[in-house]
Structure formats: C-alpha cells, structure tokens
Amino acid sequence: MPQDTENRLRQLLSRPAHDAAPLLLGCILTSVTGDSVASGIISEVEAYDQSDPASHTFKGLTTRNRSMFDEPGTVYVYFTYGMHYCMNISVHKKGEGAGILLRALRPLTGMDSMWQRRYGEPLPLSPSIKKVSQLVNGPAKLTQALAVGKEHDGLSIFDPASPLRIDIPEKKPTYTIRQTPRIGLSQAKDTLWRWYIES
DNA sequence: CCATGGATTGTCT
C-alpha cells in the first residue's frame, strides 16, 4: 500500500467508532487466499465502543475481545451462535475497546470464489438475482464469502503480509447514507450506530 | 411481504 493511502486510512481509523464507521462506507475490503482474491465495497457498518452496553468490550478486556483494544486497523473476529464468524476493524486508539462491525458488501471481484464458499457450488452462467443479492449482505455471510475465520483475529490490515486489506478508493461515488439503530441487540437498541449505503 | 423456530458451541456468570 502506498504511504499516503496508508496514512489516510490510519487517520480514518484513529477516530471514535461512531465517527469512523460511516467513513468506512465505500471503502474496499479485499481477502487474499491461497488460490484466489475476492473483494467488495463496504456497504453496511455498525460502531461499538467501550461505553456501549451492547459492545463486547463494555465489561473490559477479555481473551476473546482483546483485538478490539489493540491498535487501530487490528482485525477482531468473533464466533457466535455456535456457527458464525463476524469481523470488525479496531478503531480509535490502542487501549480503547472500539471497533467497526462490517455487515455487508457489494461484490467487486472474485465472485466465483465467493460463490463457491457461500453456496458450495460453482458460480453458474446465469446466477439467480436472489442469490446474487444474498451473497454478502450480512456480517457472517461476508466472512464466509471472504474465507475469514478465527485465524484472522488479531492481525493488522497494515501488515504487508496480511491476507485482509482495506483501500480507500480515489473517488467515492456520491452515496445516500442511511443511519439507523443496530441489528440484533438486546441492549442500547435505540443508539443510531448503524450506517448503510442505500440502493 | 413478515414472523417464527432450529442449528450449534465458545464465552462469561
């Protein structure tokens, strides 16, 4: 990654979670595996921080959540509901338990490998609209499509050897961004810390 | 379109 784009990304992530989250919309998430590259435009995010009863970090540092307390740009992958992985990017500053949950993408490259991992079959010649729209439109779908698992927890997107990367595009299109309560919570249901790109 | 229930296990009380 060129030095100036790395600096821009570091600056973006060195903010409180609720400021950094909407800025990640439109950025590109890329996953490199042994035999493929897959990427998408980040289209839905949620913010979590230490003052937030809904955050995994609310009650302090544990072995599970330690990545959220690490340097901005650290990947936090957690396992939930006995079968799903979700990924966050740690933000703000080291020692602060803050992060951005990546909830949805718009597919960009590597559709074939994402399709294979999500549906266990090759990408068809004429894929159904429904399956395309449901390929990476959820936090655990996204990790499955990009082959993200617990082995990615704790690595930094700034590490040149990292298989996960985030890029800020040269020019972001003009998006309509919506702000809503977060999904699936039993605490802090009214906090408007979910943002997504409309359409 | 919406509501409901089952799957399945790491983490924390």
Added chain:
DNA sequence: GACAATCCATGGA
C-alpha cells in the same frame, strides 16, 4: 447454565 453483534427454511398474509 444461559445466551449470543446470525442465517436459513418454513409457513402465513
């Protein structure tokens, strides 16, 4: 022992 930052199938309007 309870429950989870989810997903999918199913059944009804």
